[in-house]
Amino acid sequence: MNNISVIGSGTMGNGIAHVFAQYGYKVSLIDINQPALDKALATISKNFDRQVAKGSLTEEEKKASLGRIQPFTSLKEGVQQADLVIEAATENLQVKLDLFRQLDEFSPENAILASNTSSISITKIGSVTKRPDKVIGMHFMNPVPVMKLVEVIKGYATSQEITDTVMEISSKLGKTPVEVNDYPGFVANRILMPMINEAIYTLFEGVAGIEEIDTVMKLGMAHPMGPLQLADFxxxxxxxxxxxxxxxxxxxxxxxxxxLLVNMVEAGYKGVKTGEGFYEYTPGSKDLKVSRRFH
Structure with missing residues (x-):
């Protein structure tokens, strides 16, 4: 298994492409938007530069890794040689179902079709294909080059052989794969999201402020990042x-x-990606300032 196709060149997609290329796989990075692909390749290059600066990668290894990534704007062309396809598109059920119908049509019949979904049913995704036994979840954590965990989600029809193969591939990437069954939120988000939601309710109900809530969880529960900052991230x-x-x-x-979460999203305050959520974010600055809307 050498040819990997990654669908979507956003934060997760370019991170997944980065890791596979670093570990010697040939990667087709696919996005309908050429400027998005250009931005993704620039991001991957910068992230490799960080690894070189830290001494975890040589300049030659960086160049070789970048040379293994080929961008495509055509889904059909990008997956026609794939052994494994990993979808990292928008977290929207209809988008994913439409994509997997096309992936089933365009990919080689023995290719494994994986989704990086963080919550959507793998069983439901697999049901729109003619190969539900080869459809699986590979939920990488952000930032992908740094975080060790991969949740490997086995759909109701996913074969044990495919599950074992994906567990093995994940291990070869230097990751720690954990096999879980297909229920809403899997493990990570079934536990994490209620905590984040409760932190937002704690703010909403006036129990404490943003910094206070995050400080309690960081210093009291040894979390590296408070739940409100994590939600922004x-x-x-x-x-x-x-x-x-x-x-x-x-x-x-x-x-x-x-x-409060619903209102913030509807108003366009989505966290780091929009420059403001519970905190304000200035490009290039590491200072964390509470959003002026909560003063």
């Missing part, structure tokens, strides 16, 4: 989407998104 729109999947999937009111 993930993207408040992504957090809202996952909470809605959990709420719809389990029908339990404990997963209902906080009204």
């Amino acid at each position: 993930i993207g408040l729109d992504v957090c809202l989407s996952i909470l809605r999947v959990l709420h719809d999937g389990f029908g339990n009111p404990k997963y209902a998104p906080c009204p």
